[in-house]
Amino acid sequence: xxxxxxxxFNICHIEELARRDTWLNKRHSVIKIxxxxxxxxxxxxxxxYDLSRIIMAGVYPVMMITAGNIPLKEIGQKMIIPVxxxxxxxxxxPLLDQESVMISQSVVISxxxxxxxxxxxxxxxxxxxxxxxxSTTPIEEITYGLNKLKVxxxxxxxxxxxxxxxxxxxxxxxxxxxxxxxxxxxxxxxxHKVWGSLxxxxxxxxxxxSIKLFEAMKLRGFDGVFKTNHQNFVAAxxxxxxxxxxxxxxxxxxxx
Amino acid sequence: xxxxxxxxxxxxxxxxxxxSVGVLSYSTKKLESDILDKRIAxxxxxxxxxxxxxxxxxxxxGTGSSGHIGGGLLLAILLGPHAGFLAMATVLLTQALFFxxxxxxxxxxxxxxxGFFTCYVAYPLIYKPLSKGSKKKMCVGIMLATIIGxxxxxxxxxxETMLSGRTDLPFDTFLLFMQPIHLAIGLVxxxxxxxxxGFLYERREALLFDFFSESFGHFNTAKMRRRAFQGFxxxxxxxxxxxxxxxxxxxxxxxxxxxxxVVEASETxxxxxxxxxxxxxxxxxxxxxxxxxxxDYDFSKKSNEDSVLGTSVSGVVGSLIILITIxxxxxxxxxxxxx
Numbered sequence: 212x213x214x215x216x217x218x219x220f221n222i223c224h225i226e227e228l229a230r231r232d233t234w235l236n237k238r239h240s241v242i243k244i245x246x247x248x249x250x251x252x253x254x255x256x257x258x259x260y261d262l263s264r265i266i267m268a269g270v271y272p273v274m275m276i277t278a279g280n281i282p283l284k285e286i287g288q289k290m291i292i293p294v295x296x297x298x299x300x301x302x303x304x305p306l307l308d309q310e311s312v313m314i315s316q317s318v319v320i321s322x323x324x325x326x327x328x329x330x331x332x333x334x335x336x337x338x339x340x341x342x343x344x345x346s347t348t349p350i351e352e353i354t355y356g357l358n359k360l361k362v363x364x365x366x367x368x369x370x371x372x373x374x375x376x377x378x379x380x381x382x383x384x385x386x387x388x389x390x391x392x393x394x395x396x397x398x399x400x401x402x403h404k405v406w407g408s409l410x411x412x413x414x415x416x417x418x419x420x421s422i423k424l425f426e427a428m429k430l431r432g433f434d435g436v437f438k439t440n441h442q443n444f445v446a447a448x449x450x451x452x453x454x455x456x457x458x459x460x461x462x463x464x465x466x467x
Numbered sequence: 468x469x470x471x472x473x474x475x476x477x478x479x480x481x482x483x484x485x486x487s488v489g490v491l492s493y494s495t496k497k498l499e500s501d502i503l504d505k506r507i508a509x510x511x512x513x514x515x516x517x518x519x520x521x522x523x524x525x526x527x528x529g530t531g532s533s534g535h536i537g538g539g540l541l542l543a544i545l546l547g548p549h550a551g552f553l554a555m556a557t558v559l560l561t562q563a564l565f566f567x568x569x570x571x572x573x574x575x576x577x578x579x580x581x582g583f584f585t586c587y588v589a590y591p592l593i594y595k596p597l598s599k600g601s602k603k604k605m606c607v608g609i610m611l612a613t614i615i616g617x618x619x620x621x622x623x624x625x626x627e628t629m630l631s632g633r634t635d636l637p638f639d640t641f642l643l644f645m646q647p648i649h650l651a652i653g654l655v656x657x658x659x660x661x662x663x664x665g666f667l668y669e670r671r672e673a674l675l676f677d678f679f680s681e682s683f684g685h686f687n688t689a690k691m692r693r694r695a696f697q698g699f700x701x702x703x704x705x706x707x708x709x710x711x712x713x714x715x716x717x718x719x720x721x722x723x724x725x726x727x728x729v730v731e732a733s734e735t736x737x738x739x740x741x742x743x744x745x746x747x748x749x750x751x752x753x754x755x756x757x758x759x760x761x762x763d764y765d766f767s768k769k770s771n772e773d774s775v776l777g778t779s780v781s782g783v784v785g786s787l788i789i790l791i792t793i794x795x796x797x798x799x800x801x802x803x804x805x806x
Binding site: 222225247248251252254255256259266269273274276277280289290293294296297298300301303304307308323326330331333334337338341342344345353363365366368369370372373374375376377380381428 | 469471472473474475476477480491492495498507508510511512514515516518519553554556557558560561563564565566567568570571572628632633634635636637787794796797800801
């Protein structure tokens with residue numbers, strides 16, 4: 212359970228990162244979303260034996276992490292499991308594709324290893340691109356950007372609402388479990404004898420909280436649509452977009 | 468069962484994304500004419516519940532594998548197929564963005580596998596006709612619809628992976644392991660869905676989407692709406708807070724399938740080279756070569772020795788140098804900022 216809570220609270224931490232005042236954080240969300248999508252398509256289009264190109268593609272996450280001053284350790288920790296999961300389907304390639312590839316006069320390895328490494332790096336870069344986006348853009352700005360890109364408001368409102376409910380839901384679970392563990396003095400999970408009363412506590416706390424939440428939303432004028440601040444495009448947004456479009460173009464040009 | 472960006476090509480990702488967007492636009496239009504403003508908060512809570520439930524893996528007895536619920540049918544039963552599909556889209560988008568669980572390019576694949584087959588195939592064609600009448604019939608309907616929905620979803624994973632051709636897994640072997648393990652996962656998910664829906668049917672039937680009238684009759688009053696809203700928070704908390712004590716640490720169905728294939732493959736490595744070039748894979752590679760941005764191989768096979776040294780070694784070394792240089796520059800900039 213602690214693991215689930217820890218994982219879910221990562222959301223809150225990512226949100227804190229997204230609300231910092233770095234140069235990259237201040238860029239328009241539409242630009243960042245477009246760059247992320249374009250980059251992921253570019254990475255996905257690299258051939259499975261094309262190790263040098265996929266290594267080169269790492270320039271984007273490295274530069275964006277630097278520009279956004281994103282803590283490497285934290286983003287690295289968040290990437291471990293998704294990257295391993297993503298690369299898991301390529302783990303068989305060294306066994307199944309044993310055709311020889313010469314990397315120098317004396318070194319020959321199987322093509323499967325090349326394709327496995329490529330899949331691993333693709334996984335690493337695409338996961339990091341998504342994490343860079345959410346670490347430099349608050350959820351409201353992401354939904355604003357998605358709306359500007361013609362994603363229906365219905366979907367973006369749902370995204371925002373669910374995002375908020377997750378943190379509330381996990382917060383309630385955590386408070387109750389902390390209270391329980393301080394009284395039970397055990398690390399072996401919740402005793403089955405108290406499940407009933409615990410669920411009762413969940414009920415009381417959550418019902419109170421959800422009533423307050425929904426009423427507060429209505430009192431503040433919630434009518435089914437979240438209002439977000441308007442963002443203006445500035446010159447720096449154009450610089451960011453042009454810079455990366457140029458580099459992507461160079462990447463395609465060099466590699467093509 | 469979430470697919471990642473690394474395993475699909477832009478063609479497969481693009482086609483499935485376009486298909487999913489089409490279905491999303493259909494479901495959005497159907498909902499806009501509905502009582503959406505009254506249902507939006509409930510949809511958010513139910514989405515959060517499925518999101519939390521998907522994070523908990525349960526053991527599959529006798530296999531050494533584990534799995535998590537897809538939740539598509541549960542969403543359809545609670546919200547109706549259109550709102551259920553939409554809720555699944557938000558769950559998958561949140562997972563892709565914040566947990567890197569399933570990629571952004573693979574969003575279309577995942578939405579089709581987990582959302583479309585359950586909300587628009589299993590729900591109307593299996594659950595709906597079988598569930599009329601009694602609670603017993605409803606349970607049978609849920610079990611069958613969950614299993615068939617998940618089978619279609621795992622079949623989708625296999626087909627999309629093979630069409631992309633990024634992995635060398637043989638199609639038949641991959642299929643042979645994916646379908647049975649997801650049959651077992653479907654059985655457990657069916658039981659979980661039956662218990663959740665059965666509980667709600669007895670305690671608060673108003674929470675279930677009434678597919679006969681295609682509406683939430685109970686949502687006519689604010690009080691009932693609020694109760695529904697609270698009720699699902701509670702079930703979400705129970706699942707998240709209590710049942711997760713039993714969460715399994717075994718590999719999930721997809722990983723388990725791969726492990727099994729590895730064992731088989733290592734036993735028959737001598738002749739795998741003959742069977743890896745399946746028709747689907749070959750066609751997919753031809754299609755990709757025609758359309759992909761960067762279609763050339765960098766490394767040459769030993770049989771084509773003419774360009775081996777010149778391109779491969781210099782390409783990899785050059786790329787590494789660029790990446791290392793930029794990484795070091797990044798670190799220096801950071802040190803400078805900190806000082």
